[in-house]
Amino acid sequence: PFDEPGDSVQEVWRKINEDTPLHPAQQLTMMTGEQAEAIALARQSRLKPLIRTLSEDLDAIIMKAISRDRERRYESVTAFYDDLDALLEHKPVAAQQQDFTYLAGKFIRRHIGLAIASSLLLTALAVGLVAWSGEAKRANQEAARASREAQQANQALEESRELVNFMVTLFGSTAKESGAPERMTTEEMLNLGAARIQNTETMDPLSRARLQSLLGEVYFKLFMENEAEQMVQQALATRIDLLGEEHVLVADSKGQLGAIYANEMRIDEAEPLLLEAMATAQGATTQDLEVIASIWEALGNLYWVQVRHDEARDALERALEIRQVKMGRTDEFALAAALSSLGVLHMELEEFARAEPYLEQAAEIRVRRLGNSIDTAKTLHNLAEAENQIGRMSDSAAHYRQAFEVYAAVEGREDGEALRALDGLMRAFTRAGRYEEGLLVGQRALEIRERRYGPDSEELIQNLVSMGINQGYTGDLDAARLQLERALSLANRYLPPTSRNTGAVQDALAWLAWQEGNYEEALERHQALL
Template identity: 25%
Template structure:
């Protein structure tokens, strides 16, 4: 940020949504009646302590067994009203499945029975822990650590298979992880939909209602989706592949949100026919979540894709083959291949051959024709059956058959058309994701480097072809290099990219995707984010607003994609200086995140922090501080200490502490953020540069100018090179260097920085943007110091007028402009005008300028004292001036960052006051006071 503030507010990536819950049927399950058993009640020898889980038909309690052995157990009981034949069969099946197994990674069964009312229950080992995906992310387990846990899961599933049991519902919530005896241990639970491969688990029939899933769609194998009874252990191998995919990428191969928004037939088609992207492809395409996913795996965002690419891709995709004959034969074989990978040995999984890929492609595209043939056969058979029945009532039945057949044909055609349309939409969405990924990788810095190198190479080649000798070539190249140094290659590349890529893309989206609004919105969002990264906020806002309008219309107000666009729009309003609009959007998005995602979701916590940063900038410190503290605590708790969002919150709290005058605490926060940003994001990442800038900002606030200078010079050098001259962050650094040089008394060196910042901001941000007004205010202040009052006057008047109009009378920035203009009027000896500017702001300045900002209150009091002294004609006037100046001098004794020069200026003002007072009213001792303050000011009395 500028000289009087820090870069404490930066744009953030959207985080992935929470994992979706289970789906069992298109229709909602019947509501369960209240469970009578609860904490304090008893079931046999077990005393219930608390409820720890609940499924579709059962409730799990933590209970205490008192005899014959004292221990804590998990007691599962059928819900009241759910004891149908189907549910009782599933319940009994789970109990018997668990009883057959004895493995350290599977929960053991201890006992079984029925309550007094006849509802069955069973008692099993209590396995404290949390779902494997949540545990891995919360504890930031590396990919190697995740693979070690995954091997345990495979071994547990293999044990079940040796007991002729197929789990059929392997997913993160059915695998609990905890640290036991210093070792991470995974426990596989919930065999409620398990299937026996040889012997019956129970003599009771396991009923499956019409169109009901056995399993969870995201983890379901193609043969499960077909409803086939020919299910074998390779079904679990497929689900293990999905689990591994999620542990590596943070998401399932098929989005739970998309599956649940599709019809029943479409869900089955996706599972059976659609090939998901490889894990490495999914990682590289999800740019919005890449930093989060990488941080949760202690990996660099730029490297995590390459870690997964290759052997891990092959292992996952082999386990998830549509054709089960091409999968690993057993869970043990899958585990062994993972072990080979960890040991650095060659894995058995290999990418599919080109011929096999071609056969799969042909087979996938014949599905529609095959479906049509199947429908025709079914209709012929149906017609034959009805013809036989027509012997009883031929005419009536023939009409009914024909009507039914016609309806069936129409329905089937509609189903096929819908499936084809959905497939086309899916393909378009994949293309949109790919194009968004490509846009995110457009880097003007690298393009500028390439442009510079290419122009130099072409010049050298043209000189060679022209026959120039070595001396002439060297001279020409040196001249070129000297001239080219005056051109910012990053700026040139950005202009070129905008004209050749971004603008044509924006126009093409509207024209080519009119019938695919969701795809158009995805691309507009990506373009807006790229423009935002370029610092081109006007273009970004227009595209983002279009994406938001489309997503609201097509997806709804609370859809995650809509919230993504809403949140980004708030950021654009913020950085564009439209603070009131930003506040309205931030509050709207925060309310929706809290309601839709919950208070502990990373997106919600980030929204809290962004609102806090904005409120601080709007001059609402009390409200802002609580939001920022809540965000920091939430990010530490949910995302960990080194997540980029946590580091942003640490930086923001450093800013708050600095403004409160707690410099030591602020410095600790700033330096922690800087050190971790350098390690996690790299030394030239924009967020790293924010932290680098803020360490310098803190040092200059303490008047440690020589220490601050290298931080600000390094920030400016990197920003000029990587972001270009016109980027808002670069302009902040230019502004800061001007301020630093002025504070060091190097006014002639400072002026070009101030003017450059003001000129470019006026051109790129507009005349009323807060940053433009900062530059206007700062240049005016410098010109006052340099004695060029006529040049300073219009700048300071304009800055104050526009700040009053855009920010309000009481905003801290408006107060700063009033102080500067009041100081100018004092210097011009226009004392009455100075009082007219300064007196109205004194009460607000006393409220706002405390702690680390006390020097600004000193300025108000100093200028008020000088103005009153200049107008004083009696003792009352001199006393009013004396009161302000003595208070200013007292504040300077304790004000953070106050310099000797500040104290000398105030002492001189007191000396001048008492000299004037002595002249007006001699013999009152004012001359002695004048001499005393003159000595303290370091100024000798003229003789």
């Protein structure tokens, strides 16, 4: 899991003891497309199914086998073999959490015919019992409703399969037609795909609208608002024409469009459109909780940027309630986003104690479901900041360290966010009185910054100040003086005397002078700050 030739023995030993190894699927996704496809081909598979396979039971088995925690590793080679054997026979493996959903899924996969027959038998018995109880009319109504829902589910499943197959064919053929698929950018691929969707005359109009809606969402997530708006407008026009103004899919498209307008700060257009979408979604004959939750989230974000914090909090809490309670946590990725949004809002309002539980839940989901990703790192970083503010220094330090490791795995150790996580870890150690540990972290951050920015960069100033303070607390006043004087030299070179960073350096030097017994210098520096 630590394949980095050129590292010294000491560095390899440190990684084994300190760094979290990448999961198998993560290692595959971090490779170049050509490398990953070659590995998939060698295993007589395609890339996405191989990643999915590596992300399930096999992932849990491997991570259990190489865990640094002896209590979490397999007790014996036999136990390891038994789990591999269970994997091949689609039986539950000991490395996974043995909850009902997991065990039921394994049973159904092994006995799919029996599961279907049992389901049909139970349904028949349930209907028979209801009729036997004298509620035949209601039973017939329920049966009709169940039949309609089953038909809708089958239709949705068939539509999803059709759309997935179309998308695979679409982008595969589009890439080939481009003449140079290996050099195509994401934007070029999406634009060619959008044109092909528009020009495919045999496609059902509602299927085309759904694909346009999906492409609009992808464009939006890539900050390509003009293309996103065009796709969603086309989907909206088709849905209104074929389904009427009051259909839930029309509300979905209006909600998407409102979110795009809000992101472009077209407030006067965004708010009425989102309110109209909400009224349609809540009044539709067939309600879609996902659509309603998404519109509440778009409204919450709109109110947030307008500094209407009470309304933003209310809207985001409504969305969270739908996802957490009414939808039963069925979409954990969307649930994590909802939790994170509320946590960050409370942090912005300096309500750190209220932010912490939201961020803790979001971090748990993202660590478990996303692994090493930017969203995971940001959530861990925000959680560490909240814990720092409420005095939970041990938890804060652990989450700063975890955030750094994830940032480093995704973006590299010299990434700016990774360095800020290290700065946070040093502050947490300082506040907890763990000055020696703070110094070690500060030295590590300083070495990375010197490699990235050079030894005379403005980027070193805050790092040097933090290290000087830690050295002062350990009693090494001479070393502290050297660090702070170096920080002051850089501040004088790059910053005006009234800047915040220059003031921080002067304040730290005044504190150090007081520790040294140089009270006159301390007084002069404090007076200069005033």
